[in-house]
Amino acid sequence: MNWFRKVFFRQSSVPEVHFEAPPVLQALPAYTPLPAPQPPELRKVTSSSALPSFQTPGSELGLSFHTVEGENTRNKVRDAFSPSLPITNPRLLAGRTEALKTLIRAVEDLKLHIVIYGERGMGKTSLLQILKQLAESAKYQVVYHSCGEDAHFPDMFRAIAAEIPLLYYEGFDVASADRRHTGSLASLLPTGDFNVSQLSDTFAKLSNTRVLIMLDEFDRSPTGLFRRNIAQLVKNLSDRSVKVQLVIAGVAGNLSDLVEHIPSIRRNILGFRIPELKPTEVQQMVSIGEEISGLIFDPEASAQVIAMANGSPYLAALLSQYASFGALDRGASIVAPVDVVNAVAQVADELRARLSDASGEAVDRALVDGWGATLHTFANHSMHDMGCLDADTVQGVLADRRFLDVAEQLRETYGLLITAFDEKPERYRFREEGLGSYIWLRLAENGVNAGRQPAEQA
Numbered sequence: 001m002n003w004f005r006k007v008f009f010r011q012s013s014v015p016e017v018h019f020e021a022p023p024v025l026q027a028l029p030a031y032t033p034l035p036a037p038q039p040p041e042l043r044k045v046t047s048s049s050a051l052p053s054f055q056t057p058g059s060e061l062g063l064s065f066h067t068v069e070g071e072n073t074r075n076k077v078r079d080a081f082s083p084s085l086p087i088t089n090p091r092l093l094a095g096r097t098e099a100l101k102t103l104i105r106a107v108e109d110l111k112l113h114i115v116i117y118g119e120r121g122m123g124k125t126s127l128l129q130i131l132k133q134l135a136e137s138a139k140y141q142v143v144y145h146s147c148g149e150d151a152h153f154p155d156m157f158r159a160i161a162a163e164i165p166l167l168y169y170e171g172f173d174v175a176s177a178d179r180r181h182t183g184s185l186a187s188l189l190p191t192g193d194f195n196v197s198q199l200s201d202t203f204a205k206l207s208n209t210r211v212l213i214m215l216d217e218f219d220r221s222p223t224g225l226f227r228r229n230i231a232q233l234v235k236n237l238s239d240r241s242v243k244v245q246l247v248i249a250g251v252a253g254n255l256s257d258l259v260e261h262i263p264s265i266r267r268n269i270l271g272f273r274i275p276e277l278k279p280t281e282v283q284q285m286v287s288i289g290e291e292i293s294g295l296i297f298d299p300e301a302s303a304q305v306i307a308m309a310n311g312s313p314y315l316a317a318l319l320s321q322y323a324s325f326g327a328l329d330r331g332a333s334i335v336a337p338v339d340v341v342n343a344v345a346q347v348a349d350e351l352r353a354r355l356s357d358a359s360g361e362a363v364d365r366a367l368v369d370g371w372g373a374t375l376h377t378f379a380n381h382s383m384h385d386m387g388c389l390d391a392d393t394v395q396g397v398l399a400d401r402r403f404l405d406v407a408e409q410l411r412e413t414y415g416l417l418i419t420a421f422d423e424k425p426e427r428y429r430f431r432e433e434g435l436g437s438y439i440w441l442r443l444a445e446n447g448v449n450a451g452r453q454p455a456e457q458a
């Protein structure tokens with residue numbers, strides 16, 4: 001019998017060897033294979049359990065033979081629209097050409113440090129990720145670091161320096177077998193804590209490369225000493241023409257909210273407010289999604305996504321993903337307006353679930369009292385103006401009511417708006433992040449439209 005050879009030498013060029021089965025095996029009953037294990041039932045809910053199930057296997061091992069109808073397309077939809085993950089694949093990036101040109105010019109020609117700021121979900125991390133890839137393909141050393149509340153200047157920069165090979169240290173001697181040179185720039189830093197000038201001295205020793213250090217989620221980093229150190233580092237690196245540039249990104253309404261001591265470094269940085277996605281760019285996001293998922297958006301459905309996203313890439317991705325799933329659930333390959341309408345309701349629910357009870361209930365009360373159209377107008381404005389509500393921008397659409405009276409009423413009676421002592425006088429914001437988008441979608445869902453005249457109490 002030749003089973004051994006068949007199993008183990010199928011692909012080999014080993015000369016054929018004939019093995020006779022040992023007598024003990026011949027005496028055994030014929031081998032009956034065990035039934036192959038069934039793949040897990042992925043989407044079926046049995047009558048004994050009403051619990052929902054995961055719809056996609058967490059591991060692909062052993063499941064290559066298993067296909068769930070439509071699951072492939074669902075996965076493609078997830079790839080195409082990924083609202084919870086930043087874009088890292090340039091093919092998925094919609095628009096942003098002008099933004100990237102501006103940033104590249106600032107890095108390359110102007111040798112500036114960059115501070116990207118803007119509202120949550122506007123695509124800052126996605127922009128950083130693509131800029132990183134573009135810079136790497138131009139042979140920059142790029143280190144991406146996400147800041148946390150416990151960011152500690154020396155620890156953070158030691159970790160960053162650990163990603164920069166000593167190959168770029170000016171004293172590096174390729175021919176030398178000096179073991180110091182086989183590691184990273186971190187080995188040149190003083191042990192224990194170090195200050196900004198010691199770090200700048202180390203960075204100044206870099207040659208033959210330019211380095212970009214990306215500090216994302218900078219809004220989470222501690223205010224005070226940490227941010228002052230960063231400003232000082234920008235100043236030192238610029239003054240000494242060190243080939244290291246910082247690209248900082250974070251949620252903020254303006255530059256000085258993010259980085260301290262801006263006046264001292266204003267000439268050394270490009271403050272870049274990330275623009276909202278233009279309608280053509282949201283359309284591009286939908287088209288890219290169509291290409292990847294194989295689904296088609298009815299033109300009216302994509303127009304609805306564009307309108308409802310209101311410039312937010314996050315909302316555009318979320319709505320497109322839910323609408324695509326809606327179409328698949330109907331067994332359709334065309335995403336119809338009804339799918340977007342359902343998606344708006346789902347996203348509104350999702351945003352509501354993330355708000356505090358107090359905010360959600362305040363909206364409910366205000367709507368019962370007839371504030372719908374005003375809230376819709378305020379939500380719309382805040383989404384286009386970094387969350388700000390100012391008399392000069394909102395007054396024009398309030399007909400004969402005074403902005404300040406209306407805003408005060410929404411603040412005092414419902415607690416929906418706040419003012420902050422360090423803001424421009426008479427500037428209001430919604431009391432909680434995400435409240436503006438929630439109101440916007442919830443009222444879209446209720447059929448309130450932006451052009452409707454407010455009919456509430458003055």
Ligand SMILES: Nc1ncnc2c1ncn2[C@@H]1O[C@H](COP(=O)(O)OP(=O)(O)OP(=O)(O)O)[C@@H](O)[C@H]1O
Pocket residue numbers: 081082083084085086087092093094095096119120121122123124125126127250251285313314315317
């Ligand atoms: N240019 C783009 N093209 C396609 N999708 C985008 C683009 N920009 C952002 N997105 C989508 O929007 C979502 C939010 O983007 P991203 O995480 O980059 O925003 P962010 O500004 O870094 O958010 P946060 O303030 O929460 O850190 C991403 O998950 C992605 O799906």
Ligand SMILES: [Mg+2]
Pocket residue numbers: 124125126216217
């Ligand atoms: Mg981000």
